[in-house]
Amino acid sequence: MDKYNIDEDSLGILRRGTSLYYAGSVIFAAGIVLLIVGVAFIIMSQIHYGSEPGKIILSVIFMGGGASLVLTGTNLMMKQTKYGYYITAAGTILALLALAIFSSIYPQGWYYPTVSYVLAMYIVGILALLGNGFANVVLWIISSKSETATRSSQENYTVHNDESIQRDIEEAVQSSIQQSSSELKFKDQNFGNVRLGKAFNESRGKTTRVKDDMNEADKLKRTTSGNKVKSGSSEVDKISSQLREAMENQTAEKGVIEKIKDRFDKYF
Amino acid sequence: MAKGLDIGTMNIICAENEGEDVVFTQERNAFLELDSSDLTNMMLDSAKVLYIEKDDKISVLGEDAFNFATIFGKETRRPMRFGIISPKEKDAIPMIKLIVDRVLGDPGYQNEALCISSPADPIDLDMNTLYHKKMTEALTKKMSYDTKVIDEGLAVVYSELADSNFTGLGISIGAGLTNVTLAYMATPVLSFSIGRGGDWIDEQVSNATGLPKDHACVTKEKGFRLGSEVEIGGPEGALTIYYDALMTYVIQNLNKKLAEITPPNVKFPVAVAGGSSNPPGFSKMFEKKLKEANLQIDISNINIATDPLYSVSRGCLIAARTQEGEEMGRNKNADDILQEIEEIGEGEE
Numbered sequence A: 001m002d003k004y005n006i007d008e009d010s011l012g013i014l015r016r017g018t019s020l021y022y023a024g025s026v027i028f029a030a031g032i033v034l035l036i037v038g039v040a041f042i043i044m045s046q047i048h049y050g051s052e053p054g055k056i057i058l059s060v061i062f063m064g065g066g067a068s069l070v071l072t073g074t075n076l077m078m079k080q081t082k083y084g085y086y087i088t089a090a091g092t093i094l095a096l097l098a099l100a101i102f103s104s105i106y107p108q109g110w111y112y113p114t115v116s117y118v119l120a121m122y123i124v125g126i127l128a129l130l131g132n133g134f135a136n137v138v139l140w141i142i143s144s145k146s147e148t149a150t151r152s153s154q155e156n157y158t159v160h161n162d163e164s165i166q167r168d169i170e171e172a173v174q175s176s177i178q179q180s181s182s183e184l185k186f187k188d189q190n191f192g193n194v195r196l197g198k199a200f201n202e203s204r205g206k207t208t209r210v211k212d213d214m215n216e217a218d219k220l221k222r223t224t225s226g227n228k229v230k231s232g233s234s235e236v237d238k239i240s241s242q243l244r245e246a247m248e249n250q251t252a253e254k255g256v257i258e259k260i261k262d263r264f265d266k267y268f
Numbered sequence B: 001m002a003k004g005l006d007i008g009t010m011n012i013i014c015a016e017n018e019g020e021d022v023v024f025t026q027e028r029n030a031f032l033e034l035d036s037s038d039l040t041n042m043m044l045d046s047a048k049v050l051y052i053e054k055d056d057k058i059s060v061l062g063e064d065a066f067n068f069a070t071i072f073g074k075e076t077r078r079p080m081r082f083g084i085i086s087p088k089e090k091d092a093i094p095m096i097k098l099i100v101d102r103v104l105g106d107p108g109y110q111n112e113a114l115c116i117s118s119p120a121d122p123i124d125l126d127m128n129t130l131y132h133k134k135m136t137e138a139l140t141k142k143m144s145y146d147t148k149v150i151d152e153g154l155a156v157v158y159s160e161l162a163d164s165n166f167t168g169l170g171i172s173i174g175a176g177l178t179n180v181t182l183a184y185m186a187t188p189v190l191s192f193s194i195g196r197g198g199d200w201i202d203e204q205v206s207n208a209t210g211l212p213k214d215h216a217c218v219t220k221e222k223g224f225r226l227g228s229e230v231e232i233g234g235p236e237g238a239l240t241i242y243y244d245a246l247m248t249y250v251i252q253n254l255n256k257k258l259a260e261i262t263p264p265n266v267k268f269p270v271a272v273a274g275g276s277s278n279p280p281g282f283s284k285m286f287e288k289k290l291k292e293a294n295l296q297i298d299i300s301n302i303n304i305a306t307d308p309l310y311s312v313s314r315g316c317l318i319a320a321r322t323q324e325g326e327e328m329g330r331n332k333n334a335d336d337i338l339q340e341i342e343e344i345g346e347g348e349e
Helices: A006-047 A053-077 A083-107 A114-156 A164-184 A218-227 A234-267 B040-044 B063-072 B092-104 B130-141 B152-160 B196-209 B213-221 B236-259 B282-292 B311-348
Strands: A194-196 A206-211 B001-009 B011-018 B020-030 B031-035 B051-056 B056-059 B112-120 B143-149 B168-173 B177-185 B187-195 B269-274 B299-304
Touching: A006 A053, A006 A234, A006 B063, A053 A083, A053 A114, A053 B112, A083 A114, A164 B196, A194 B040, A206 B011, A218 B152, A234 B196, B001 B092, B001 B152, B001 B311, B011 B092, B011 B311, B020 B063, B020 B311, B031 B063, B040 B056, B040 B311, B051 B282, B056 B063, B056 B092, B063 B236, B112 B130, B112 B152, B112 B311, B143 B152, B143 B311, B152 B168, B152 B177, B152 B187, B152 B269, B152 B311, B168 B236, B168 B311, B196 B236, B213 B236, B269 B282, B269 B311
Parallel strands: B001 B112, B112 B143, B168 B269, B269 B299
Antiparallel strands: A194 B051, A206 B020, B001 B011, B011 B020, B031 B056, B051 B056, B168 B177, B177 B187
16 A cells, blocks of 8 residues: 555545445435436326325425435545535435425425525535535546646656666666776786696696587577578568678778778888 | 687586587686695696696696595685685686686687676676676687677577577576576577576585585586485485475576566577586476476477586587677688789789
8 A cells, every 4th residue: 555655544535435435326326216206206196386295295305305315325426535525414414304394394384484494404405415526526637637747747857766866876887887897908917936737738628529510600690690580571681681791791891991001002 | 710618617618619529628617725745746747637836835626626625525615606706715816717728728810719608697696797707708818819708598598599599598507606598589688697506506415414515516416316216314315405496496586587577479498508407307307397387488398408518618619600700701802802912912022
């Protein structure tokens, strides 16, 4: 987890989010079912202003409850801070409480100003759920855009960390050592007064003779010079072969011209 | 003519062509110090023992150092350790120079092509091989050779994998190190070494059985066979156990290193060489372990070199001959023309 630099708070949110995501999905599905049932009930019962109070109450519970649950489910499916969850819970409670009050007082107690209070309670609940959801979506868009911005800035500017700096230094040191060692000239070391035994002059060591035509040397020459490379195109092979020959001739001719010049100076 | 030279921790081997033959000249890379006296000198000379005398001390060199070490119950001194010039041996460079001088001989002509092997940097030791590379190169250049240095693993590829266009994995299990090179069309893709080899086995066997290291080494090299049946209490049991441990260690490190690269999508043959892969039964055991390891690359087949001890020097000879051939080809036209000009010049005079 350290690799992704996630702090303890964020870890908690992710844990909550995982379990709440499934709960949110269930609530969202329940809300959709309620809305469908509500629409079907309204059509089948042909609800109008003068319909029976029981049918009106059921229609309002199906539609209002469905809308509340859909919004609650949507909010729960989004990862958010604990304050976001508080707002979601408050919005849901307000909306469901408003529906409960409506179903208990309708139609006898359904008059002003009670109507205003209940309606306001429901609207505040729904707006809280809508607002919280909208705020989360906006935050998500902003954060995903900032990620893009970070990536593009990484492309433009090389980010150096301790490891890459160390690697760069090592590469520079290695290449410097290679260069300086290739320029070194060694003098013979004086080993002091050493007397060699007689056997030193008699043989070079234990020898083993093996019959071997060593045709690998020719093969290696062909492989390294490109003759054997299967490129899939005979034309490419031909061209590479011609190029090699041309380069060899060029090198040889260059040597010849310089040497001929020297000899001309010498003889003529 | 050209020569190949394998400067190994245990042996220094020169390979060169003589007619249709390849001649390998070898000497042990070890010495033993004895007290000097006229009698000792006379005896050593008459027995044709290779030695040098300096400051009232005699240093017996090469194979004879091992024989004397066994007789006197001493341990030989080794100019090289872990595949490179030993920093702990003050006489390392003079001794290597003496042995190289003798094994290599004088060049047939000025700037004769010579290719020498050198270990790659080990992945499990805090060690750099550059100093060793430069010293051995300088020693042979001073002898008027045109020296090139190649990785030991690449020499194995050159020697053993010609049939696959020098594509494959070359493994040289030497005394000090195990060198590995993955090559594609003769070009090294990955080269590294692992800090264990035959010396590590000798050391472990010596610790386990109480035998001197040189004795363990001689047992390993003469008549030892890797198998499933060994005598209780004998050094063969310990040798088998530590050979198994060495193979596992090498293969695990190889797999780890292969995971770091993206090799070409082809099947790679494997060639194994080096003095420590000499015992009969090695190939069977190594092949089994390699197949069980599920390497990060596809393996087509596993070959143990026909003569593991000479494979690296032979690879060096192939590289030297290639290098020499290229230079001769480059100068061929120039030489012909120059000869003609000289003839004209002589006619004018």
